[in-house]
Amino acid sequence: MYAERASRLPGAVLWTRTIEAATAARVHPVLPDGCMDLLWNEGRLLVAGPDTRAYVPGTAPAQWAGLRFAPGTAPTYLGVPAHELRDRRVDLTDLWPAATVRRLTAGVAESPHPATALEELALRRATGTPPPDPLLRHLVAALDTGRPVAATADELGLGARQLHRRSLTAFGYGPKTLARVLRLQRALALARTGVPFAQTAARSGYADQAHLARDVREFAGMPLGELLGRGG
Structure with missing residues (x-):
């Protein structure tokens, strides 16, 4: 439980x-x-x-x-x-x-x-510690809406290398991986409410349902239907 x-x-x-x-x-x-x-x-x-x-x-x-x-x-x-x-x-x-x-x-x-x-x-x-970098909060918020990494970096006034370095420290991986992880979570939230997988893919920012399926297999190690306990 x-x-x-x-x-x-x-x-x-x-x-x-x-x-x-x-x-x-x-x-x-x-x-x-x-x-x-x-x-x-x-x-x-x-x-x-x-x-x-x-x-x-x-x-x-x-x-x-x-x-x-x-x-x-x-x-x-x-x-x-x-x-x-x-x-x-x-x-x-x-x-x-x-x-x-x-x-x-x-x-x-x-x-x-x-x-x-x-x-x-x-x-x-x-x-007893300084507050987390507010810039990183803005980064998460932007990427979670589907904003491209390059455009987000420009908006934050960071170069690609600096953004990557700060992302490794804060998130453990670069901003492109972070964007994919956040997109996956958006997709799962939709799919769990019963939204058909094709619509889930489109609304979450994937090119198509096959693109969503590849990401789910890579991150979860199983098909989306199996992950959710239902068919596609």
Whole structure:
């Protein structure tokens, strides 16, 4: 079972996931979304880096809690460039001093609501760090409307190399990959409401349904119909 709610940290989302033995075979893959997560599982604090392909959670019964940072913001709070964590799940002790992580781990373990404890941890961290670059927020907003990368770079006053470098640090990959990830998420949101796949492709900015199908296979590793649990 999965549930989420908005966090008090701007743009972030708190979520919980329970994997039970009876439903383990139906665990859905986690798809690229431009985000990074702070995770709690089995007494451990972890960080999920930005994905470029589907991540399939383990199927053993487990309780998870997480805080999903808004795209491009996690490196500011965590103090590590996103590209160093691309397609990885790492213990927080790999990023922060072990003594600090032990103290934080004990605090989350004592909380009756681990997701809320993660939120408090992130909020405290945010008070001691500069705010995320607002330019990157504008980049995400522009690309999420389907604006071309080159036009967006011009509007932001950035050269192609500078935009790519800043994107690697913030998102873990370049702006073109970010644009594709955001387009995929737009398409999935439409398809999940029952919009036919051909219309989904057109409304999301794909050249055609075949283009959408190729992107879904590349990012998710399966056809769109299988991903959504229905036919095309």
